[in-house]
Every structure is written in C-alpha cells, then in structure tokens.
Amino acid sequence: MSQLTIVYISLSGNTQSFVRRLSDYLKLNHDMTTRQINIKELDHQTFPVEEPFVAILPTYLEGGNGIDDGDVEILTNPLGDFIAAHDNYKHCFGIIGSGNRNFNNQYCLTAKQYAKRFGFPMIGDFELRGTSSDIERLAAVILETQEAFATKIS
Numbered sequence: 702m703s704q705l706t707i708v709y710i711s712l713s714g715n716t717q718s719f720v721r722r723l724s725d726y727l728k729l730n731h732d733m734t735t736r737q738i739n740i741k742e743l744d745h746q747t748f749p750v751e752e753p754f755v756a757i758l759p760t761y762l763e764g765g766n767g768i769d770d771g772d773v774e775i776l777t778n779p780l781g782d783f784i785a786a787h788d789n790y791k792h793c794f795g796i797i798g799s800g801n802r803n804f805n806n807q808y809c810l811t812a813k814q815y816a817k818r819f820g821f822p823m824i825g826d827f828e829l830r831g832t833s834s835d836i837e838r839l840a841a842v843i844l845e846t847q848e849a850f851a852t853k854i855s
C-alpha cells in the first residue's frame with residue numbers, strides 16, 4: 702500500500718473537506734493511505750517532515766489587487782513557517798491553491814507566491830470545497846508529480 706503526506710491549513714473548513722474527500726478517493730481508487738498534517742491544530746509548533754509531501758493552501762489576503770504588490774497574507778502564515786522550518790520545503794513536491802474566483806487576480810495568489818518563494822511547482826487549484834471532478838483531476842496530478850519527484854531523488 703502506498704502513502705501520501707498532505708500538509709495543509711484550513712480556517713473555515715473548505716480545505717479540510719477537500720483533504721478528507723481526496724483521502725477517501727485515494728484509498729478507494731488507489732489503495733493509498735494518507736498522513737494528514739493540519740497546521741491549524743499545531744498551534745505554531747513545527748517539526749521535520751522527512752518524506753515527500755504535497756501542500757494545500759487556501760488564500761486569505763487583505764488589500765492589493767493581485768497585479769502590483771500590496772496584498773497582505775493573513776491567517777495562513779503558519780503554513781509558510783512550517784514549510785520553511787527544518788528545510789521542510791525541500792520535501793514538498795508541489796502546492797495546490799484553493800480560493801474563490803470572485804477575488805479575480807488574487808485567486809489562489811498565496812499558493813503562487815509560495816511556489817516562487819520556495820522553488821516548488823504549483824500543481825493545481827480549486828474553488829472553495831472543490832467538486833468531485835476537482836478531486837479526480839488533482840488526485841491524478843498529485844500521483845504523477847509524486848512519482849516524478851521520487852524518481853528524481855532516488
């Protein structure tokens with residue numbers, strides 16, 4: 702049985718719902734178990750994650766317009782701190798952003814900013830809780846990217 706580690710944060714439950722449904726999908730269709738690390742539950746603690754992982758990050762911004770500077774990340778910073786700590790970012794094979802398209806150019810902007818800051822790829826995005834087809838689509842991308850990453854480091 703294979704395993705996937707998911708590092709995520711969820712403030713109002715949408716990303717949490719996506720992670721739960723994604724995990725159920727992977728178990729059922731790929732006989733894959735998940736290790737879920739919910740940063741919100743850690744109360745700013747950090748620890749090393751030794752295995753490859755995917756990060757899933759909602760967007761909470763104040764100000765800015767998504768084109769020029771000026772947006773301020775609120776609430777999700779503990780995920781960035783966790784990924785930066787202990788060089789955890791080196792084991793992150795990709796990040797998925799979640800958000801709401803009503804935010805136009807700021808849609809999923811924080812995931813894009815993290816990809817640039819840490820040097821891992823942004824491998825997808827979804828709105829709010831994500832649909833069943835988002836889960837199927839992103840599960841395929843996660844499996845493909847995880848495999849390519851494992852080949853690269855072996």
Ligand SMILES: Cc1cc2nc3c(=O)[nH]c(=O)nc-3n(C[C@H](O)[C@H](O)[C@H](O)COP(=O)(O)O)c2cc1C
Nearest residue numbers: 711712713714715716759760762800801804808809
């Ligand atoms: C105060 C606030 C600011 C937000 N800012 C953005 C934003 O800049 N871009 C975006 O795509 N979504 C934005 N959203 C939408 C959230 O990212 C979206 O609701 C997401 O699903 C929340 O995930 P969670 O329920 O796991 O916390 C914002 C939501 C709130 C409440």
